[in-house]
Amino acid sequence: MAEKVKKAKKAENVKIKAKEKNEMTKVEEQIVKERPKRGRGGTHNFPQIIESPKADDVRRIGFTLLKWYNMEKAVTDEEIRERLYRYFVETLESGELPTVEEMSLALGYDRKTIWSWEVGGEGSTPARRNLIKKAKEFLASFDAKLVQENKVNPTTYIFRAKNYFGLKDEVEYVLTPNSPLGDMKDADAIKRRMVEGVVDE
Numbered sequence: 533m534a535e536k537v538k539k540a541k542k543a544e545n546v547k548i549k550a551k552e553k554n555e556m557t558k559v560e561e562q563i564v565k566e567r568p569k570r571g572r573g574g575t576h577n578f579p580q581i582i583e584s585p586k587a588d589d590v591r592r593i594g595f596t597l598l599k600w601y602n603m604e605k606a607v608t609d610e611e612i613r614e615r616l617y618r619y620f621v622e623t624l625e626s627g628e629l630p631t632v633e634e635m636s637l638a639l640g641y642d643r644k645t646i647w648s649w650e651v652g653g654e655g656s657t658p659a660r661r662n663l664i665k666k667a668k669e670f671l672a673s674f675d676a677k678l679v680q681e682n683k684v685n686p687t688t689y690i691f692r693a694k695n696y697f698g699l700k701d702e703v704e705y706v707l708t709p710n711s712p713l714g715d716m717k718d719a720d721a722i723k724r725r726m727v728e729g730v731v732d733e
Contacts, residue, residue, distance in 0.1 A: 596628060597637060605640030609659040615639055616667050629678075632671055632696045672697040 606615040619638040649656040650664045678684040693699035
């Protein structure tokens with residue numbers, strides 16, 4: 533008899549635990565369903581989750597880059613101007629995002645050479661320097677518009693803006709040197725003031 537009661541209690545405990553587990557699962561599912569899209573614990577806080585590139589993406593990007601890679605270097609200032617214009621028009625018409633890296637590739641030079649032209653280094657001319665600065669301003673403005681429209685992750689934009697377009701996080705402090713003795717410049721007056729300020733013990 534005692535054995536039957538023991539088994540019955542055990543079976544009842546198993547049922548209670550299963551019921552509690554089932555209720556907990558329902559509560560957990562409800563919590564997941566009720567999570568907000570934005571804010572703390574939001575399901576859409578980071579909508580730009582990076583996915584691995586698909587074969588079609590690799591093909592599309594690779595062939596686009598290969599087209600610019602196979603072009604001859606733009607040598608004269610006029611060729612550089614024409615190539616930059618062609619690069620921006622073709623990129624925008626195809627719905628691709630223009631980038632500094634691809635722009636450099638389209639011109640036939642590495643980024644270091646392009647930066648050198650921008651700052652007046654080797655191979656730079658006033659016209660070339662102006663063309664590169666203008667092209668970079670176009671790219672910076674384009675990136676900024678994408679961020680405003682929430683089409684690019686802000687962190688990506690900040691990285692690009694700091695590394696390519698000269699964005700800086702700066703706080704300016706204006707330090708004004710003040711003498712604790714005021715405007716006194718006369719040595720005797722300073723001496724008198726110091727003597728008057730000393731307390732006798």
